Amino acid sequence: MNFDTVIIGGGLAGLLCGIRLNQAGQRCAIVSRGQSALNFSSGSLDLLSHLPTGEPVTDTRAGLASLATLAPQHPYSLIGAEHVYRYAHEAQTLLAACGLDFYGNADAPHYRITPLGTQRLAWLSPPEVPVSPNAGLRVGVVGISGFLDFQPQLAAQALRKRGIDATATDIELPLLDTLRDNPSEFRAVNIARVLDQEANFTALCDALAPLSEQHDVLYLPACIGLTDNQVYTRLNHTLACEVRLLPTLPPSVPGMRMQTRLSQQFIRSGGTWMPGDEVIRGRIDNGVVTHLWTRKHEDIPLRARNVVLASGSFFSNGLIAGRDGVREAVFGLDVIQCADRTDWYRDDVFDAQPWQQFGVRTDASLRGQQNGETLANLYAIGSVLGGFDAIAQGCGGGVCAVTALHAAQHICTQGGTS
Ligand SMILES: Cc1cc2nc3c(=O)[nH]c(=O)nc-3n(C[C@H](O)[C@H](O)[C@H](O)COP(=O)(O)OP(=O)(O)OC[C@H]3O[C@@H](n4cnc5c(N)ncnc54)[C@H](O)[C@@H]3O)c2cc1C
Incomplete structure (x- = not known):
């Protein structure tokens, strides 16, 4: 089966990337194993609520500028503040085109009320929240x-x-x-x-x-x-x-609605949606991913000019923690992590936890690496990426949206490897 792009994982990141690629006329497939984090989320999306210092971000542009110095490995810092800002606005338009109404915008976060009656900064919230x-x-x-x-x-x-x-x-x-x-x-x-x-x-x-x-x-x-x-x-x-x-404890009604709307839009815009299947391995020749095998299609490999890894973090088994370290599950890509296990955690459970920032290492165009070698046609997006803390920095949804559009942009303009 031949495609322009195959995306591994149909959560927020994979779906936004797929919809954008479909819009650009690509023949695109998404293979997705199970429920994504959206089904368990608040339904609001975070762009950048706090700096690594804990300081709240009230002006996104200023926050992104500070982040570049404080967290150079953060996906936003790799992509560049101006691009992040532009992709965030593009994502708002894309979400609206999927029939998802939101309150808020990328210039400055707003406070939403949580189920516990407290306030939390957010980028976009459903108007009901x-x-x-x-x-x-x-x-x-x-x-x-x-x-x-x-x-x-x-x-x-x-x-x-x-x-x-x-x-x-x-x-x-x-x-x-x-x-x-x-x-x-x-x-x-x-x-x-x-x-x-x-x-x-x-x-x-x-x-x-x-x-x-x-x-x-x-x-x-x-x-x-x-x-x-x-x-x-x-x-x-x-x-x-x-x-x-x-929002209530999971499963989340607003999150499930978002998942449904995005997958419907992906299919409506011409994408091939392969739910309940999983990519079990890929072949890499000379730094290029050439074949993907899935559990249901072990005999017929998927082939694509570009592959996007959107398999999520530990929650979705995109990353797996073992005794010797953390590994990326499909290709064994290089992962940002602390070598010593004692550095993975902080004792106070409410502290920012170092393991939250573990994830795939990429270059500025979000291409993954294997043993230090950049793979020419494999992009990593969303929460499988390393260098950021979705909880402490309040940036989970934003990293997904921004990296999805950045990878799509690269694929559309210079991604062909034939
Ligand atoms: C419980 C939870 C709640 C969250 N709530 C919020 C929130 O309210 N707001 C916010 O901004 N952020 C939130 N986040 C941060 C969250 O990570 C992102 O917002 C986002 O939804 C993650 O999307 P993703 O596409 O990167 O990964 P995921 O949503 O994890 O999706 C990855 C998908 O890939 C599939 N997959 C994995 N491996 C394979 C494979 N080999 N082959 C095929 N498919 C595969 C998985 O089954 C899954 O469907 C939350 C995270 C978690 C874990």
Whole structure:
């Protein structure tokens, strides 16, 4: 099977790269083994929230300039601040074209409210997610009786600590009783499958109506809107006050919606989507990846002029930690890591952890290396890359988007190796 580009991994990074390559007229395939991190994410994307010093970034351009000095191995520093800034804006346009509405922009991060009622800097948030409320607002944080993945009392308490008039209430919703019978079924995604049904809208509205009379805004767990935001929009039109949605513990309804929209857009734009398969090995001749074998197509190799590795970090087994070190799972690419295991961790679990920055080493065009030799047609993107800390620096989604578009740009302009 011949393609212009084969992408290994269909998470945020692989899909954005694939959609961009399809737009450029490439014949592109994505092989993706399992669920991506999007299914477990908040649904908001981070671009750069903090510098490695811990200082919050309020101006992205200034933050990127500081990062270049503080973290020269960071993918943003390799790509260059101006390019990062441009790709971030391009990503916003691309996401909008996929039918994904977001609040926020690349110039400066905004504060979103977390499920714990605290604030966190973000680049882009779905419009349903609350951003910092005004001090005078009466906020009703609404849980669903028996649903353990969202604790309204905790969120309300944290909001009150910041001077916001917040109260916590549970609603009953007997229409969810069949799910309640089995606690492991009583999860956000299954609840959304019930609440998204037209027939159940009135019952949901009736449960919320009295609360909407007593508050200026209601925060509900994100248990609606698996495929679209119709129920959310209707609630906002029908109730006496505004409604906003807070992400819950995984699985994440907003994250799953993003995954679905992006994979649909990839297929719609002409890509070959190979879910449930995995690349098990590749052949490299003279610094060029020539063949890829997958678990389902062991006899027929995939061949492509360019290969993009978007296999994720430890979470998705793109990186594997063993006794002797960390290795990249498919090609054994060179990995940025600390040689001594005692340097992998810091004792305080809330400290920035060195292992978070482990990942594939690349050149400025994001080409991977094997034993110090740069591979001519293998690009690495997203969270398989090293040199950044998605949690401490708040840059996970941004690194995926920016590196996806940077690799696509290289492939389109100079990536042919024939
Ligand atoms: C639990 C979790 C929550 C997060 N939440 C946020 C958030 O809210 N906001 C934010 O900005 N960032 C968040 N991040 C950071 C996150 O890493 C990125 O935002 C992003 O979603 C990662 O995308 P990715 O495409 O690099 O990798 P992944 O999403 O991990 O996708 C990699 C894909 O490749 C597949 N794969 C792996 N190996 C192979 C193979 N050999 N063959 C075929 N397929 C393969 C995997 O099955 C997976 O589907 C979160 C990370 C984690 C782990």
